[in-house]
Amino acid sequence: MAAPAEPDVLHALANVTPEHIRYTVTRLVDFRTRNTVSSMDTDLPPNTGVTAAAKWIEQQFRDISDGCHGCLEVKTDTFIQPGDPAPRSRIKAPTTITNVYAILRGTDPAQASRMYLVTGHYDSINSNVFSNWADTSGFAPGANDDASGTAVSIECARALSRHHWPATIVFAAVAGEEQGLLGSSHLAKLAKDQGWQLAGILNNDIVGDDTTPGDTLRDKTRVRVFCQGIPATATPEEIKRTLDLGLESDGPSRELARVVTSVGHTYFHAGTFRPILEFRLDRYLRGGDHLSFNKQGFAAIRFTEWRENFDHQHQNVRMENGKQYGDLLKYVDFNYVANVARLNAATLATLASAPAAPEEVRIVTTSLDNSSTLRWKPGPGTPSPARIDIVWRETSAPDWQIHQQVPPGDAANGSLTLPVSKDNVIFGVRACNAAGQCSPAVAPMPQR
Numbered sequence: 001m002a003a004p005a006e007p008d009v010l011h012a013l014a015n016v017t018p019e020h021i022r023y024t025v026t027r028l029v030d031f032r033t034r035n036t037v038s039s040m041d042t043d044l045p046p047n048t049g050v051t052a053a054a055k056w057i058e059q060q061f062r063d064i065s066d067g068c069h070g071c072l073e074v075k076t077d078t079f080i081q082p083g084d085p086a087p088r089s090r091i092k093a094p095t096t097i098t099n100v101y102a103i104l105r106g107t108d109p110a111q112a113s114r115m116y117l118v119t120g121h122y123d124s125i126n127s128n129v130f131s132n133w134a135d136t137s138g139f140a141p142g143a144n145d146d147a148s149g150t151a152v153s154i155e156c157a158r159a160l161s162r163h164h165w166p167a168t169i170v171f172a173a174v175a176g177e178e179q180g181l182l183g184s185s186h187l188a189k190l191a192k193d194q195g196w197q198l199a200g201i202l203n204n205d206i207v208g209d210d211t212t213p214g215d216t217l218r219d220k221t222r223v224r225v226f227c228q229g230i231p232a233t234a235t236p237e238e239i240k241r242t243l244d245l246g247l248e249s250d251g252p253s254r255e256l257a258r259v260v261t262s263v264g265h266t267y268f269h270a271g272t273f274r275p276i277l278e279f280r281l282d283r284y285l286r287g288g289d290h291l292s293f294n295k296q297g298f299a300a301i302r303f304t305e306w307r308e309n310f311d312h313q314h315q316n317v318r319m320e321n322g323k324q325y326g327d328l329l330k331y332v333d334f335n336y337v338a339n340v341a342r343l344n345a346a347t348l349a350t351l352a353s354a355p356a357a358p359e360e361v362r363i364v365t366t367s368l369d370n371s372s373t374l375r376w377k378p379g380p381g382t383p384s385p386a387r388i389d390i391v392w393r394e395t396s397a398p399d400w401q402i403h404q405q406v407p408p409g410d411a412a413n414g415s416l417t418l419p420v421s422k423d424n425v426i427f428g429v430r431a432c433n434a435a436g437q438c439s440p441a442v443a444p445m446p447q448r
């Protein structure tokens with residue numbers, strides 16, 4: 001059920017190249033350390049440290065904006081993170097943290113307030129700091145973790161800024177991730193406080209794959225997409241209702257991830273590259289910046305390579321028993337990062353072209369009935385008439401199996417009855433444009 005590829009999206013994807021990504025990751029590694037705490041160092045050599053890296057990223061967004069007649073609003077958000085004396089704290093004294101982001105405003109006034117955001121963390125760390133939090137002197141290349149994700153954000157900006165999209169896209173690079181998601185927490189709170197209508201966040205963290213010879217279990221055709229089922233902000237009543245209805249796999253983050261699957265089918269040939277949804281928040285005992293957005297009530301998911309190499313993550317750069325440790329440039333596979341960037345860019349472009357997801361999606365339960373009546377209202381700014389699709393799947397299936405376009409009259413009325421038992425399937429309602437680009441689906445709540 002892959003939707004057809006859109007010419008504008010294909011043109012944008014053609015601007016994503018492994019050479020751009022190699023350049024970005026190389027330049028970020030050249031700052032020697034991007035440890036967030038290095039923002040307080042006064043004796044750094046020129047062009048090293050996290051502050052210099054932030055300025056460089058800001059300039060990249062400005063250069064991209066110059067290439068599209070100033071289409072990006074380039075912003076920095078600098079704040080002082082208070083120190084935390086807790087024993088496990090990695091930031092014990094007040095520290096300056098800077099997030100950098102660029103906004104590509106949507107071209108449809110009715111839809112431009114809806115936003116999608118792609119982010120990576122540009123800070124790095126090496127394991128020196130596990131014994132001394134303030135030791136920022138060590139080489140912390142962070143080529144994979146997470147110059148690769150930062151390169152995805154910049155590359156999406158470069159590719160997508162050459163075209164117009166109805167809704168707004170934000171390209172972000174945050175810091176303080178390694179000290180406890182500090183930059184993303186600040187950005188997510190800023191978004192919430194300023195009333196950003198963030199309809200989806202794509203976090204890219206460790207998307208460089210690894211080129212170490214001899215690892216036969218690597219798979220360069222796969223990227224993991226971590227997506228939480230029940231929202232982090234769900235109340236006990238909402239959790240109970242969700243479990244009662246068997247909708248624990250239909251939270252907004254997971255529906256967002258299903259869009260990534262669908263976009264993957266459209267823009268990648270079978271067998272070349274595909275997202276694998278991971279139905280969990282993150283890897284065991286690990287976290288990432290998507291969580292900061294989840295906690296503010298936003299749908300947010302994480303992209304991470306299929307198989308991490310922990311010898312090349314957070315490690316002090318060193319040789320030990322003939323083995324190289326460290327997150328070095330030479331291990332990043334720029335072709336792989338380019339595929340991740342294309343998948344992100346295609347997802348952002350699709351979502352920013354599709355209408356807003358429907359609202360007040362309901363399934364009528366006034367009487368016992370083997371058919372199903374669905375009702376919905378158009379999301380804000382939805383062009384009229386909008387195409388509505390009903391999708392459904394068996395309750396044990398991970399992804400949508402059937403989709404049916406609602407006849408125009410029923411779409412206008414916001415209601416459709418199907419000869420399918422609501423007790424046997426999970427339904428979703430999504431809004432689409434004429435080209436077949438669709439919003440995330442919304443699972444219906446019962447209407448008595």
Ligand SMILES: [Zn+2]
Pocket residue numbers: 121145146177205206
């Ligand atoms: Zn990371």
